Amino acid sequence: MISTQAAVLHRPGEPLTIETIDVHPPGPGEALVEIAATGLCHTDTTALDGDNPSCVYPAVLGHEGAGVVVETGPEVDLRPGDHVIPLYGPECGTCSMCRSGRTNLCWSIKATRDRGVLPDGTTRFSLGGQPVHHFMGTSTLSRYTVVPEIALSRIRPDAPLDAVCLLGCGVTTGVGAALADVEAGDDVVVLGLGGIGTNVVQGARLAGAARIIGVDTVPAKRKLAERFGMTDFVHAGEVDDVVEAIRELTGGGADASFECTGIVPVMRQAVDAARPGWGTCVLLGVEPTGAELPIPPVGVRYGKTIKGSYFGGVRGRTGLSRFVDLYLDGDLDLDSQITHRGRLADVNDGFARMAAGVGIRTVLELGS
Ligand SMILES: [Zn+2]
Ligand SMILES: [Zn+2]
Structure with a gap:
């Protein structure tokens, strides 16, 4: 002892x-x-x-x-x-x-x-x-x-x-989720630029995303997210309609949207911001206990995917070394x-x- x-x-x-x-x-x-x-x-x-x-x-x-x-x-x-x-x-x-x-x-x-x-x-x-x-x-x-x-x-x-x-914890959750669901050339939106969101931005950059749009109510988050690869910023407190702003920037919706706040109305925005037909919405933020997410089924019927991710989908003992290598190679900040x-x-x-x-x-x- x-x-x-x-x-x-x-x-x-x-x-x-x-x-x-x-x-x-x-x-x-x-x-x-x-x-x-x-x-x-x-x-x-x-x-x-x-x-x-x-x-x-x-x-x-x-x-x-x-x-x-x-x-x-x-x-x-x-x-x-x-x-x-x-x-x-x-x-x-x-x-x-x-x-x-x-x-x-x-x-x-x-x-x-x-x-x-x-x-x-x-x-x-x-x-x-x-x-x-x-x-x-x-x-x-x-x-x-x-x-x-x-x-x-x-x-x-x-x-x-x-x-x-x-x-x-947080880095792997964000970067892993992005690497799993972002393809080269994708337009990506990240709602919430905290510890998870900034790492989704970083993972989307690693995956070769074309456009990485960050959304937050705090404009001070912009500078750091840009360092991690964010290309566009939507100030959620200033635009009338966040989803409309994302649709305008992407010409109809994001290939992949990532929700990183756990706030149910923001989850709904993430669902709506995913492109009709093939957009994927990934829920990462943790909702209040017992919360439910109301969505119109039509978008899902027409091909949208709504999914989640635990620890970025990474298997801890066999998958974490890759992230250590990315850091030591200077690819992960x-x-x-x-x-x-x-x-x-x-x-x-x-x-x-x-x-x-x-x-x-x-x-x-x-x-x-
Ligand atoms: Zn944690
Ligand atoms: Zn097991």
Whole structure:
């Protein structure tokens, strides 16, 4: 057992507290990982607000990390020294979903993950002898964390961990979704230019899109999105009709539209902005619990596709290395997205900046 510093959320509505917790050794199929760096992502804030039913308190938050394996339990192929990115979506390779070859969803350990424990039903964290729960199966806001091997993606050792940690969530979600559904020469529209949306822009550029139209209510988002490849900007607060503006720019509608806000009326705009006959609308933003999306069926009957994407459709253990390579080859920009850096003690400031819409990503470095 080792003692380490971790950011613990005791109950919703309170700030995180930096505690010295005990981390118990990895069991069969598990690895102990020293987290070098972790990004702060919006999904963590749903636990802060008490809106995440899979957060069991107290919990160690964090799901956008990268680190180094320091110890493994039995039946593990990873070795100490391996560089890894923890995955909230595992890839077991043996369940019916993994074997289908049709989805990157793997629900082999979802039931225990969503109860804040490892697959054997227990936690590897404790504070003063009382259990502390895992969050999203990753808990990267602890210098040491224990993760099942099927939820660890081994990456090349020359990748800087304080940058590629971003591949654990938002970057991969946005870039992967664009690479999956944008073809060279396409006109693309991206509704919402936050952490996901800017990465859809970047992925659409990589896919060879002709025109990449960004839509947002905040004009300040324009400059950064242009750096990632946006060609046109629609200020949603200033045009009368966003869908009409997109149809005008594209001569009838976008080949692919990406919704990145989770706001239901914006989802409807994304559906309507897709070109009749073949346009694809991809929903990436997370709607409020229980929300429904009313759409006229005619567009779908005439050939539009409405779909979604989880983690950009990327299989975590076998598909993430491609994104690491893209970054190291200079094709994927991670560095411009890291607007703030800090230490574990800066975690609450980072979440406050996120709530205020200041900057894009905060990366915390956890090493000594
Ligand atoms: Zn995330
Ligand atoms: Zn599986």
